[in-house]
Amino acid sequence: MLVAFFRALILYAVVVTGVRIMGKRQVGELQPFELMVTIMIAELASVPMQDTSIPLLNGIISILALLLAEAVISYITLKSERARTILCGSPSIVIQNGKIVQKELARLRYNVNDLLEQLREKNIVNVSDVEFAILETNGQLSVIPKPQKRPVTAEDLKLSTRYEGLPYTLIMDGHIQHKNLTKAGVDINWLLQQLEIRGLKPEDVFFAYLDSQRNLQIEEKEKRR
Structure with a gap:
């Protein structure tokens, strides 16, 4: 019983490591050869x-051999457009x-x-509203609406916009995220000072982040009896 248990844990670790090596794609975004390797x-x-x-x-050994083959094929498709076309195919225009x-x-x-189902998933009701619909090599449908059917943007209205950066998580479940402090360009003294102004300590905070406008947003932990 223990042998089966530890064998399962070892194989699980090997498979998880292999999937991580293959990259951060979802199943629906895998190329045909990548999906085949995953199933195998x-x-x-x-x-x-x-x-x-x-x-x-x-x-x-069999799993490592497949991972090696997948890495080699991925490198070849990265460097050779012809190999990429043979192995992955090419996008196809299905609406023009x-x-x-x-x-x-x-x-x-x-x-x-x-086709109509995937159009509806992208909030497109009428085929006539589509300038181009392209079926990508991973089976996803990319839709480019006609100009008059596209949402209005600030550029269309000639409005000036201000820069928005990425939000950074600074505290998660009472633990300070030191790497994100550095990325956000602030230090721990600034964070502790901001918490002190609000009468809080890091362990009192469930979630705190610096939003895209550089404002500190804090959500306190719920008080438990």
Whole structure:
């Protein structure tokens, strides 16, 4: 029983490490060869996890071999456009100037219902409102509405805007995030001073962050009986 338990933990650690090495993509954003590697890694990990008669090293070596192959292919596709086209395919225009490109849908075996569903997910009701719709190599649909159907921006109204930076988390569940203090360009003395003005200590704070306008926002912990 303990052997199976520790084998499962070791394989879990190997698979998690492998997925981290592959990058920060979601399943829906993976290229075909990346999705295949992910499925195969899960399958290879489950076999020695269930069958303790199979040497654990065999499963680990197989997983590492797939990760190596994925890393090599990723590097090749990064450097070679031709290899990238062969392995990943190329984007396809399925709507152009408000008209569905029927030949392209037929070639991709992509039906109209799926197209309309993805348009609705992007708050597009009418096909005629679309300038271009492009089916990307990962299966996602990119939609470019016609100019008159796009949301109005500050640039359209000729309004000046001020710069907005990234928000930085400074305290999370009572713990000061020292790395973020440095990134935000403030020090711990400033933070403690701001907390003291509000009569708080770091352990009293559930969440505190410096917003995009450089204002400190603080949410106190709920008082528990």
